Amino acid sequence: MPVAETQYTEENIRSLDWKEHIRMRPGMYIGKLGDGSSADDGIYILLKEVIDNSIDEFVMGAGKTIEISIKDNAVTVRDYGRGIPLGKVVDVVSKMNTGGKYDTRAFKKSVGLNGVGTKAVNALSSYFKVESTRDGKSKTAEFETGELVNEELLEETSRRKGTKVTFVPDETIFKKFKYRSEYIERMLRNYVYLNPGLTILFNGEKFHSENGLKDLLEDNTNAEDMLYPVIHLRGDDIEVAMTHSKTQYSEEYHSFVNGQNTTQGGTHQAAFREAVVKTIRDFYGKNYDASDIRKSIIAAISIKVMEPVFESQTKTKLGSTEMGDGLPTVRTYINDFVGRNLDNYLHKNPETAEALQRKIMQAEKERKELSGIRKLARERAKKASLHNKKLRDCRIHLGDMKNDRRLETTLFITEGDSASGSITKSRDVNTQAVFSLRGKPLNSYGMSKKVVYENEEFNLLQAALNIEESMENLRYNNIVIATDADVDGMHIRLLLITFFLQFFPELIKENHLYILQTPLFRVRNKKETIYCYSEEEKRQAMEKLSGKPEITRFKGLGEISPDEFKHFIGDDIRLEPVMLDKNMSIDNLLKFYMGKNTPDRQEFIIENLKIELDLIEENQL
Template sequence: MKSQQQSNYTNESITSLKGADRVRLRPGVIFGSDGLDGCEHAVFEILSNSIDEAREGYGNKIEIVRYKDHSIMIKDYGRGIPVDYNSKEDRFNWELVFCELYAGGKYQNNTGENYEFSLGLNGLGTCATQYASEYMDAVIYRDGICHSLHFEKGENIGGLMKEGAEKHPSGTQIKWRPDRDVFTDINIPLSYFQDILKKQAVVNAGLTFELFDEESGEKFVYCYENGIKDYLLELSGTDNLTDVYYLQTETKGRDREDKPEYKLKFETAFCFNNQINVLEYYHNSSFLEYGGSPDKAVKNAFVFAIDKYLKGNNLYKKDEKKITFTDIEDSLILVINSFSTVTSYENQTKKSITNKFIQEAMTDFFREQLEIYFIENKIEAEKIAAQVLANKRSRETAEKTRISIRKKLTGSLDMNNRVEKFVNCRTKDINRREIYIVEGDSALGACKLGRDAEFQAIIPIRGKILNCLKADYNKIFANDIITDLLKVLGCGVEIKTKHTSDLNSFDLSQLRWSKIILCTDADVDGFQIRTLLLTMLYRLVPTLIHEKKVYIAESPLYEITNGKQTYFAYSDSEKGEILGNLKGKTKISRSKGLGENQPEMMWETTMNPETRRLVLVTPDDARHTQEMFELLLGENLAGRKEFIAEEGYKYLDLTDIS
């Protein structure tokens, strides 16, 4: 058997992919993915070429059309791709551009010829996108002639067509439809085009991008006359801690002594802001999602410069730890727009660069310029220092809280981690287990005697719990009632602040109950306790409400006795309906508090799945729910007064006013 296998593996077994198959059968190698991400990257490759032309001074507008059938058109007003015969290569240029993976006019860019700072350096884009297309039509206006090419699934059909077009402006128009045989998804959303074109407008000052979406019929125009300066002003709004500061420079260097020297130029704009933090890096117009060299330079230089200022002005407390970049980033808005004649991308998708010289040059430049900035802008330097220290101390407090909360909320409910007065149920079947959160010890006694101990557990609330919309997290998690409740629920918490993302330990699969049932008295105090419980759940574990795990147990308002029969009414209208159907002498009594009820009544009215009434708590309108919680229990005192003045009369019968 072994010798048979060996005989099948011969010199002729080694094959190579040729032509379009180099891309069509392995799109992930070129585009980073055979899914939607890869399809989007193919669009960017074509767009890059038009941007390079405009940046060299040829054309100031690029038009893009997103068609209903998922095809795309990109048109520029540059010089037009050279497509005629190339005697040097002994081939037509259109064959090199559209059918050769490593061909193009950008390989000598370090000499300044054709493209000094190019976004599409690698010579893969146009050809790779053509190979990955169901069809591609290229129309090139150059030297007073219209040149046309048509491709289908990587193959040229009909050769190069020419006709006169003396008055038509030069430029290149490429229309194509990504091939479903290559990509698993070609339905590129409108949002991708909007995002990428806005980013390109930011880093190519004065260049206009016009996008037409055939599907919606809408047109979008993106242009920033002053590039990143205008963008920083747009991002920061009017709440800046400091003014926008702009810097630019040019230099030369090499990544290694034996490597060629190359040019680097970059501009940056930054400011500090209490509400917003943004870091964006662009290199040769490509958005660097992961940054790489510029990101490392910014982190190094800003920490160095601000730490030096804090030490020099004795602003650290005794034995206080040094700041980290997180403390700076929390209040920093910064954009770097850089260009180099030699670029080392981490991979073909251009999301990070690795040039050693770029990192070193930017680090040195920022260190020097920040030191000058702090000397020349004393008031702003003081503001930055105070804000960074505030961020640092907030982060450190959050870290202490994180450690404390994890200790409190993790672990099983055993003898070493018990919750006072919690009464568990017997079953381990999560789909049957119910937890009743009841008001007070007396209600605990009544519910404990009236429940089905097989699947119903109980935990009492001792008095009114903290208003979780008004309190900060430290105060919330110092409250034993709240931490006991969270411990019993078992699913962790959902935290939504920038310093406590690692507190976000929520895991729905760890929830120990199928139903969480709030059970309080049918009076003003009971309603307030219920509202505070809902507020706690809304702020700390909102997913439980979205997943329909939270219920309210309705308590009857009236007990009506007619002979040997007893009826329970949950509203005045229901009381009237019951009385209308009864004959003879009846006795009506207002329902007592839960703790005063007999176990049999508790079972029948509140705990028996066959007869009880549960109200499901649902976020039908999450925004409205949030607004109402914050209006009634938050810091908006003026809004609350206005609401009470306008709506309060409806609830007078529920008050204790005599």
């Protein structure tokens, strides 16, 4: 029987207003939503969009201080710039295509580029207030979920000029979110590194930098881990800082365009990598392998371009090939700058030049020693991937720049078949992959890179993540260790973190590594089930359900059914980021961490790796 034809008339076409569109499709504007456990979660993008406007004022020479406070999830950002023109205060935060940045004379190389930023913050906040003061007058506008609820003009005020924005992210969109000060502090440090002379106050703590990217490398890398003092080069539209690490194997880059942290790199980062290789080959007059030159490099590059083109809405990868402003291409500009300035530096600093050459020759020696085993390991990994039971992959990957959900991509590393089975059956096959370990992984402390190729599990894990050559090819944004909350599970966590610290520390530095929190108890009666992650949550659940609720203690992930597991890896997933203590060198971390005679191990873990250990009962530690 034929299906009746559906009428397609003007009534079928619905035009969304600006805030409805943002609220319905937030991912188009701010990437993923998240709960604040990841540095690229939406709540940090909201904060960043507001700060970007204040940074633009500083760049224009208006206001040297930005004050930020976060209390009970209410965010306030205050600058002492020129203030939004009073007649446009409401329009600037609530009308699309309104904003000063469409006038390229005023904001030639600004951070906030599309005029959508504060409008997205307004639309995605349950409460939003903007207050602008200039010329002795002040205008205030208040909104709720993007709707204007109040506006007020003060004809006379003694307030200092500038703009103050207060917002509360909407809990119906950002569920159970929490701002983590570690991520905010890192973002603010990047702002001050890129804007020497700027002062940012966050909840009373001061952030300031005089030496730009040099400070960035020195603050993020322990001095003991550096092969030579940071090389710092500055030009009109470019700044570069670089050193090599004594301890880490892979390359580490911090790249920026117009003050935007391009975590996915792009044309400028590729040009810089190429320029370093060319300059060093020319300086020593030897055709060294590019991988030997760049092995263990730690570098930062910042450029300013006219009207940059990014490969995603959240501006994490530069696509532009042109500098604009009558300058040559990005590639030529960076090649010329690095070629001239790095060559000069190496001529003037022979000690650094000698240390660098020794490092390159050592890398060449290690590469040749590894070449045979690496080839065998790749062939093994290739064979294994054809029928690899260890990896159950997902459809979307971090490199899919056009996909809105790429930031949600997650690899769960599990122990044993039962836990792997539960996660595999309940996962989202689009964004969640599972890698299954067989028993406890090898303790890789003190071992060379050779072990990564010789050990089948490490080799397959490296292949699954696709990080052998470079972090740029990382396939998942979140790497989540999912082990039981017991002594064995804790030991597996330590062994995996040791592996990442030893061979791929930038995965931890760049906030890609997490511990999955899973419930310890299920408390239920006939009407309701509550999952509890601590003794305190269990007590609260028992009070709530009163009477005699049934209490189940989960001893391992394998005991949790797939139907239940989907609650713990879905919208309500609880992740605890693994973070490094920047005051301790990686070498010392590993020594404390997995070396022999470690009575201080428990204290060390708590002090130096901020992993949530509350899940493990006192007597199990």
